[in-house]
Amino acid sequence: MKSIHEFLTNPAETTRREGPHNRIVMSSRVRLARNLKGFAFPGWAKKPERIRALEAIRPAVEGLPQMADSFSETMDNLTALEKTLLVERHLISREHAAKNVGSGLVVNHEESLCVMINEEDHLRMQALRPGLQLKQAWSALDAVDSKLEKKLDYAFNPTLGYLTACPTNLGTGIRVSAMLHLPGLVLAEQINQIIQAVNKLGLAVRGLHGEGTEALGNVFQVSNQMTLGENEADIVERLNKVLSQLIEHEENARAMLLDKKPKVVFNHIGRAYGILANAHSISSKETMNLLSLMRLGVDLNMFPEVNRALIDELFIITQPAHLQKQFSEKLGAEERDILRADMLRQRLRHVHRPSIEQAREAGLKMDKSKEP
Amino acid sequence: MQKVDLCEDCAKHKGVNDPTGFSLADLLLGLGAGQEIAQSAGGAEIKCPNCGFTQADFKKSGRLGCAECYVTFSEGLEGLLKTMHKGTRHVGKVPQALQESRDLNEKLKSLQKKLDKAVAEEDFEQAVAVRDEIKTTKDKLQELKT
Numbered sequence: 001m002k003s004i005h006e007f008l009t010n011p012a013e014t015t016r017r018e019g020p021h022n023r024i025v026m027s028s029r030v031r032l033a034r035n036l037k038g039f040a041f042p043g044w045a046k047k048p049e050r051i052r053a054l055e056a057i058r059p060a061v062e063g064l065p066q067m068a069d070s071f072s073e074t075m076d077n078l079t080a081l082e083k084t085l086l087v088e089r090h091l092i093s094r095e096h097a098a099k100n101v102g103s104g105l106v107v108n109h110e111e112s113l114c115v116m117i118n119e120e121d122h123l124r125m126q127a128l129r130p131g132l133q134l135k136q137a138w139s140a141l142d143a144v145d146s147k148l149e150k151k152l153d154y155a156f157n158p159t160l161g162y163l164t165a166c167p168t169n170l171g172t173g174i175r176v177s178a179m180l181h182l183p184g185l186v187l188a189e190q191i192n193q194i195i196q197a198v199n200k201l202g203l204a205v206r207g208l209h210g211e212g213t214e215a216l217g218n219v220f221q222v223s224n225q226m227t228l229g230e231n232e233a234d235i236v237e238r239l240n241k242v243l244s245q246l247i248e249h250e251e252n253a254r255a256m257l258l259d260k261k262p263k264v265v266f267n268h269i270g271r272a273y274g275i276l277a278n279a280h281s282i283s284s285k286e287t288m289n290l291l292s293l294m295r296l297g298v299d300l301n302m303f304p305e306v307n308r309a310l311i312d313e314l315f316i317i318t319q320p321a322h323l324q325k326q327f328s329e330k331l332g333a334e335e336r337d338i339l340r341a342d343m344l345r346q347r348l349r350h351v352h353r354p355s356i357e358q359a360r361e362a363g364l365k366m367d368k369s370k371e372p
Numbered sequence: 373m374q375k376v377d378l379c380e381d382c383a384k385h386k387g388v389n390d391p392t393g394f395s396l397a398d399l400l401l402g403l404g405a406g407q408e409i410a411q412s413a414g415g416a417e418i419k420c421p422n423c424g425f426t427q428a429d430f431k432k433s434g435r436l437g438c439a440e441c442y443v444t445f446s447e448g449l450e451g452l453l454k455t456m457h458k459g460t461r462h463v464g465k466v467p468q469a470l471q472e473s474r475d476l477n478e479k480l481k482s483l484q485k486k487l488d489k490a491v492a493e494e495d496f497e498q499a500v501a502v503r504d505e506i507k508t509t510k511d512k513l514q515e516l517k518t
Contacts (some may be wrong), residue, residue: 040423040425040438041435041436041437041439043433043435044423044425044429044435044437044438120435142465145465146468149468149469150468150469156467156470157462158462158466158470159461159462160442160461161462161464162462162465165435165436166434166436167436167449167452167453168456170442170453170457170462171457171462171463171464172464174464202458226456226457226458227457228453228456228457228458228461228462229457229458229459229460229462229463230458230459230464231463231464231465232464232465
């Protein structure tokens with residue numbers, strides 16, 4: 001069988017997939033939590049019980065038509081490097097990466113459907129789409145769930161809905177989320193205000209890797225928190241509305257910055273380009289933060305020959321596990337920083353210095369076409 | 373908010389990148405939930421008869437042990453669910469088999485009423501038709517259960 005990194009699609013290809021509003025919305029995701037009747041939840045079940053649950057679930061998931069071309073493995077058969085790779089691709093949670101015997105993973109070839117078995121719940125299934133496509137992700141996952149419920153006996157209570165290990169997921173068990181790139185709101189120092197406003201609407205704003213993580217590279221995850229007392233379609237719709245407002249706020253912040261503080265914007269982007277294209281040692285965190293600024297530069301038309309997909313690809317392949325997998329010998333953090341810088345210089349060698357004229361024009365255009 | 377820059381070794385030492393370590397939000401939530409349950413129990417230790425999970429375990433992890441725990445700890449959970457969610461009753465997707473049997477049960481109820489009415493009005497032709505319909509509905513319901 002192929003190893004997970006042979007199976008997964010090359011980031012050069014996945015990042016080229018287009019979706020609505022993908023200048024700001026990097027991806028959409030819907031997750032459902034489900035448990036089996038008659039089995040203790042994975043966090044409380046003893047090893048033999050977890051293994052029995054895994055053995056009941058895994059064939060049912062593998063047998064889905066949506067999983068015809070899929071990778072399926074138990075977590076104990078994956079190396080630490082492979083697990084980190086999956087985290088960097090946002091296919092599994094960091095919690096799931098820590099699992100071993102009795103937990104498993106099934107992911108399809110397009111990386112649009114991924115099922116974690118015995119994470120916090122027996123089943124954590126998720127559908128992923130590029131850009132803003134929450135409804136599409138929900139209907140795809142709804143179909144998967146309807147197929148699975150015919151083969152698996154779910155723990156369901158008419159009053160409380162789908163029963164989950166954590167009461168925060170009770171009811172629909174749904175988590176609808178989008179990954180947003182918001183450099184404009186960060187540079188304009190409006191991000192905290194926006195986060196507070198979004199929180200007040202009962203939505204959570206988190207960092208790059210979800211709960212308790214930092215917003216590296218100005219990437220934020222916005223998701224629903226409440227799962228009981230509201231149906232799935234309404235949750236999706238509510239998030240959709242908030243997201244289109246966030247998109248507008250981000251566009252406004254960018255236009256305002258170009259208008260009021262163009263030098264600040266150009267300075268940030270110019271320096272980001274300078275460092276990324278010329279450094280000889282650079283950390284993963286610095287890379288992400290600078291790539292974010294370059295991505296903004298691409299959006300502002302300051303790098304006419306650069307496709308946004310290149311930046312998104314670099315965002316993934318410069319992360320530690322992706323970098324490590326290209327080299328056979330184990331790398332230390334310092335060696336990785338040097339190799340990361342080598343890779344960035346190589347990949348950015350034909351990229352010209354940011355052009356200010358184009359950005360000014362783009363700013364004017366953006367102002368005129370600001371209406372959503 | 374406080375910003376801290378750590379080197380790789382210190383981060384490891386402090387467990388910053390430890391994926392098994394649970395986040396602060398979970399911790400706080402777990403504690404709140406645990407207290408809520410402890411209060412409702414009036415100090416007595418409740419234990420899930422199905423899986424042996426106790427309120428102390430819930431306090432520790434913020435997670436429940438099994439589906440039955442929702443019944444065992446229902447009293448303590450109610451307040452918690454109220455603060456956590458929009459409502460305390462599920463609205464949304466229902467497994468299809470369950471939805472179908474629900475619909476059939478509803479249908480049975482209304483058919484029974486129709487039958488009673490037909491009998492009262494001595495409309496025996498109608499009563500026979502309704503009785504047949506009740507039988508097919510009951511058969512369908514039986515089919516679902518097997």
